[in-house]
Amino acid sequence: MRFILATALLLFFPFSFLLAQQFGGNPPSLKWQQINTDSVRVIFPRGMSQQGERVANIVDYLNRYTRASIGNQQRKVSIVLQNQTMESNGYVQLGPFRSEFYLAPAPASQDLGSLNWVEQLSLHEYRHVLQNNNFRQGISKVASYVFGELGQAAVTNIAVPNWFWEGDAVVMETALSPQGRGRLPAFFDGFRGLTLAGKDYSFMKIRNGSYRDFVPNHYPLGYLLNTYGRNHYGQTFWKDVTSDAVRYKGLFYPFSRSLKKRTGKNITAFYTATLEEYASAWKDYAARKDTTAAVPLLSVAKPVTNYKYVYAAGNNEWVVLKDAYNKIPGIFLLDAAGKEKLLVRPGLVYDDFFSYKNGRIVWAAARFDVRWGWKDFSVIRVWDNATGRTKTVAARGKYFSPDISANGQQVIAAAITPDMQYSLQLINTATGTVTKKLPNPENWYYTYPRFTAGDEAVISAVRNVKGEMALVQQSLSDGTATLLTPFSYTVIGIPAVSGDTIYFTAGGKDVNNVYALTLSDKKTYAITDRGNSALHMALDADKDSLVFSEFTAKGYKLYHAPVQATAWKQVTLDKQVQSAWIQPEFAEGGSILDKVTHDSLPVKKYPLFTRPFNFHSWVPSFADPNYSISLRGENVLNTTSTSIGYTYNRNEGYSRLGGDFTFGGWFPYLTTGVDYTINRNALTRSGARVYWNEATWYAGFSVPLNLSSGLYSRSITLGSKFNLLQDYFQDPRYRDNRFQYLSNRLIFNNQRARAKQHINTHFGQYLVLQYNHSLGDLYAEQLYARLDQYLPGLWPNHSLVLQGAYQERDKVFNYSFSDNFVYARGYNTPFYNRIYKLGANYHLPLFYPDWGFAQILYFSRIRTNLFYDYSQAYDFRVDANTRFTSAGAELYFDTRIGNTIPFTWGVRFSHLLDKDPVDNAQNRVEFMLPIQQLFKY
Template structure:
């Protein structure tokens, strides 16, 4: 029986872990959001045979375009997988400033964030996004075609995550966006930069390191790795290889190592051999490209060579002859940095940016930063910030704005920015550098996607990158007469960061197959290559005094600042050299129906209807297994929840059933959560069995008698959240209030004074957090303050009395050396009455093996953590170890009530991935705990811990 019970528990726990793991697994591959729009946003819908387009009313034009486009291209996107997907909802989101999208199965929908970034593709943003995300829809339905609503959508998502590595589903989508369009990331040198640079620098890393990441070296993301691996599969094994591989997986979706074994079945090689073959081929092909294109290894004279991955970006020469730039490394968060004679001064730690942006003029620095909405996660902003180098003062000029890529006029009085409206209209806007006030707006009659503008020296003209479905070009705005000049016909180039330099305009492009700095001669209209970068040159700036060009040169350790004399620089006319870019995707075009799905898109006008949220509150999509432990003999409470989430994330609910093996009876429950308005309202109900015991006096003496009952338990609560961020800091706070009602019945025995109702116990909670950004190598947030206070009492119940007051504080500070962390955790609790025996605060390490305390009043825990090594060890297919880290700690309890010291010790932990799963990131280690009490045998206590991070 014990063996049967253990096996049953093992099976249930394993199933639960798998479901949790693979639901979360997708979060990292795509941006999943359960946040809401402000309630003022009104939605309409368009219904086609395959799609329900739900969109904010300002996006009607884009919604009609997407309806026609998606219907037109669905067969082409599905062809190589041999599966046309089932209908799905597409939600267009226009209130945020982050460019992204995702596909989700629970509930079944895809979201398109309609605002494009300031540096991306050479075609329309929404067109490319639709291609990429629709391919994910096809992948889902190909792998698990027979599962879906109303009960299997989360299971479908779980099976997708357990079977397909992220490099495959993202790489395959990148291949699709590339071969079916004239754009796509597979045509961009920047997309392959990290991998090509590593191979070109003789940095040949293992499959696990290139896939799972590193704290020590720069490696490609899994989009890049997956693009080349997936392309190699189709190049070598034909157009049916994806269909055959995924079809075999779909027939038995719980097969161990399903992807590798299915690939080996139809291609004769597994994942490891595919990786080796791909890297060998790329190494050879890129070596030939290097022989035919950029060869110059620029030397930096401005800063020391980096020993760890470091990125010096957007360099400018100041009036004093110093360099200023944005610096970021694996050990440090982004900062505006001043460099003088190779000595660096950190001027200001800045906040999260959608892309690196910085501009200098007249001793001023201007840049943009992301700002989150205080409540609604679907809404965000991009604000303009300014810093004065002379008096070293910072100011945020705009609030709740949608301004991008600011640049100063030469006199420092005006700022030119790109502004994007909620209906996705782009315009150039001039702001006051004093207060951020809008001075003038310049039209964009063709509604190009505008990117990275800059003034000329006189402040009378602005050059800006312009993009539409035909490609990219440069526009010059004459600010005095309003004229707009297009400098050349649109090209399929990732043109960015144009800047005036005498009678030229400098910009980044890749006409020769490598990202380089090019110039456009305003008199001859000729385009010439100025730089000769080995791997890539980016973000040009020009100083008219010394007539030097400054830019970021990329190497395997990151970006370095270099310069060349523009007068003596050798230039090569664009039409005098070939494009040596490795078009790895090119053989795949013949496997498709078309090389451009955006040709001949219909212009049908679909009927429009309001999307009434009240009519779509319930969408039951998944049956979730549940497993908890009974209060009787550690038996199990096993059941299921039927989950519902509406597609706008404003209403969630579950209904569930469980069987309590300890009490041998059933339990029923339901929950709802309403998140449309500022407060979040929650309520839950449970009907359950319960067990306790009572001491009774019998004629033969006192005895303990067990008894059971059932009860209705209802709870409800309100949460009022608030969040904000500025520079490298984030602040969040909120207030919760909750209560409930319990009614008991069917008692097997009714003891004296046993209450049949518990009437509205009240719980109040206030929480607050303030912290800073953390770098890749930081073991914890460098500066962090968390404060949480909770109070419970029973003001409406005459059957009970008592109260519980809890204070929890948590503080992080930097340690003695880089990426070290000191953590202090102080907790305090005072309780009485029915709460007297509650213990709701953190305990000392090893407390279960220490002498018991009569009551716990407070605890104080100190923990110092530090990195030890970054080995990047691959232990076959079993594990990949990224980092070893250590720590020492000292824990106190009941300070002021005695000695206080309870335990101390040390720990050794490691960050690793197991079985080549991208997620979870596993934090595994051991802790040796030394008891402090003299009254016990002070033998060390050993504990092992496993933390799964998603």
């Protein structure tokens, strides 16, 4: 079955979901260098040689000593270090074979940990390199020969589930370091929360997720399954299972069949056994007699809702970030009765943390370079309750996690530079200028700085170069830094200052709990001891009770607990007892980070045009009405793109052979290409159909612009292309012509942020303008315009989409340009030289089944669209307008095939309110699949 699914993926689905790179994202002013060894080529911007050397040294060590549990196949990989972005991420891909590290560390430590980010990326991402190298076996190897690297990627991603890819990589980052996500309490909050709530979801639901309920993602799932397999069946167990899977030993469910053969359990039974083992430990831990009693602050909300980053606002009121499955995130004021008042929505951010003090809210909002996709920034935004307005108080920088002073005149924020230098910066909110940059000789990475009670110093959790964490107090007057806790690999969360006491969360035990540190004696105390992790906390105005945000099966919920200083237990963060399951031993030799040498390696220039074509894959694409297969190529820096291929157009029945090349390293994208099209055709003025072949050379440019900010993702693409075309008519009555024309296009897309359950954005526009016109004596012209307007519906997950479209072409019909018009649904294409259409669509969800069968097909959501189309087409031959109106409904099924492939399919019923001039059909039923089927009656 999995082999069949893999074949379907290769034949019917685009490969875009396998691609992660950013095309043309860096400016040409960025100069690149490389370190080249036997196992890796590390490519990095000039000035980043220290990071490049560290990556190369770690990768060489991993390649030499850590392949026993995955396989011995080797292949050299290119790793590109990106230092212009504020995102914290990394990936490995085939097509082309490469990896990219996003070098900015995550501002939070609870989820990804506190390790040196370059080292953690090297451990995790190079495991993906070894996986790809060793999964090229059997049928997967055949696919790599037939379809290239993306063919291998498609087949291996079907054969080996995504939970294994990421779980195995998390195992290795944990096994080969002193920390890793496998030792972080928060990493298990999701599964632990479901267990403690008695939620026993099916394996298919765990694999495919839900629009209705919280389901952990494939990272913790994969870690738990991988660890269980290693513990019970040995270090090389998964190497043997994945080898069977990628070879498709047994065409039906090869991964599960291999598990069954080696363990007696299929994948569902294997998951059940894994969860039972961990669940017993989690239940026992939560059932201890000395756990801290707490009561929910609010009733359980539906759907899943997260309440995070709580602050006391006085009068039994709290300021909190609310993020629900059916609402976009907003900062709300809550009262004791549970009443909620929206204060402000932060919009696009890299980290959803905010700070509140004396009626003012501050956060770091995301900003983007207009042209270069890898360059992004943040600005400091402040909302003031006194005015109800939000203003930007700092120019674009690279800021995280700001805090505001009691008088609102200053903001302290963590900052980062492209060369990975970290600092705390003091910003004047009136002028927006940086008034002070605190000294940081050790290059600590600051997380969540907070003003002390008198605004004379800053408290921050910091990470040193090894990845150990400590709480630090730093003077704002002279920059002197004082350690409040010793450095250790215990993760420290967000501090909250209350007089002489610092409250914070930390992962000293099996879960993240609330701790307190008294500045007078620097003693640390455990405040809570709960069954699942706390994220953030705040004292109420009387300082006799604590409200904290704790993870549950319904998201982060607020809990209320009394503060009894007499019951505090003094602790040392890194000396608390943790259960054995959170201190795993994988027999991989332990941490390698102190073993890897710091060898100085030769650094050379990396030319921008290195391997500009770099063909890697045959890529099929089925985007009705065009069906194509092309040989694709991109260079490693992703500034060039090449395609050579064949396309069949279902509307006209023509075939096209062609190739194109695009360079994206300058401000505009520059494109050139050639096509030869066979059997193009069109209706003449007399109604006859004429056929011809055509050869075309074209060259042009486009400029993609990113204007996103606030709540809106916004882009504009402008472009123009010159075409030189030669016609070859099949009917001797028509004379062959050489034809030149310009094709000009503008695309504008503006989309308000969407919540998880939203089908469409609640407000947005999609505008396309295209104008083609001839140059020279042979006249031809076509104008096309389309506007989609998105509006909210009657309920939160409903949406109304209004559409208008217009197309006009000349009456001479010397040449027929490509037709992109959106016709009234249900009708055949009429003859016209001018046509317009108005449409209305009302989208709404019907059910969230969360059901599937046989690990083949899983239904996440069933939704419908009620539509009405009105169109008029002008036929100049008879000087008359013909009306086309239809109404109907579309039923969509949002599914996943094989627990892997997102696949939306549906059926459309159209009732024709006007006669179709082509036939007499009154109703049509269309199945909306990659290849459409049509019934009429």
